[in-house]
Amino acid sequence: MAHSHCNHGNHDHDHSNAEEIGVQYNLFEKIDKENLQCLNESVDGSGKTVFKPWERRLDFSQYVESDADEELLFNIPFTGNVKLKGIIIVSEDSDTHPSKLRLFKNKPNMSFDDVSLEPDQSFELQKDYEGVIEYTPKIVAFSSVSHLTMHFPANFGAETTKIYYIGLKGEWTPGHRHGVTICTYEARPMLDDHKLKHLDSISRPIE
Secondary structure, three states, rough: OOOOOOEEEEEEOOOOOOOHHEEEEEEEEEEEEHEEEOOOOOOOOHHHOOOOOHHHHOOOOOOOOEOOOEEEEEEEEEEEEEEEEEEEEEEEOOOOOEEEEEEEEEOOOOOOOOOOOOOOOOOOOOOOOOOEEEEEEOOOOOOEEEEEEEEEOEEOOOOEEEEEEEEEEEEEEEOOOOHHHHHHHHHHHHHHHHHHHHHOOOOOOOO
């Protein structure tokens, strides 16, 4: 069956495989939503709503809009380690669509004061209101990601930026928490074993 496929440098545009690709966009399930931050959102908590199932990517009832200017900054912690393989950004067909994306790896709690740093990768975005343009991060740079920062510095000319869906594709593996286990294990014996020894070591005056 014939289908159209065109490669625009660092992203692919493919209508026929959209549903097949969508099944792979499930990393939203591996985001620590409680600690996800979106800076400069006009409505508190709205940034979290754009990380949703693929089949809801065109649900425009929930979205995030920037507040003071056109910039948006997402701090996205994962519940393990991620090998990031694809990104899809959905907005409306207007100037509120973001025009640039800058990615930072493993730099938690970034603010707008930190975005002057060199990003691990940046993309020039095209308007996508159907969820058909996929941007491909560099495999070497994004093979072990526990925290992803997404900075949208500009749009196509509007005063504010709107995003309806951010899709993340990749592989997830559980994170290591050995340090916590060791601390819990050693905390118990130390209290009981050393208390009596400490008391017995007190020197007494000789009469």
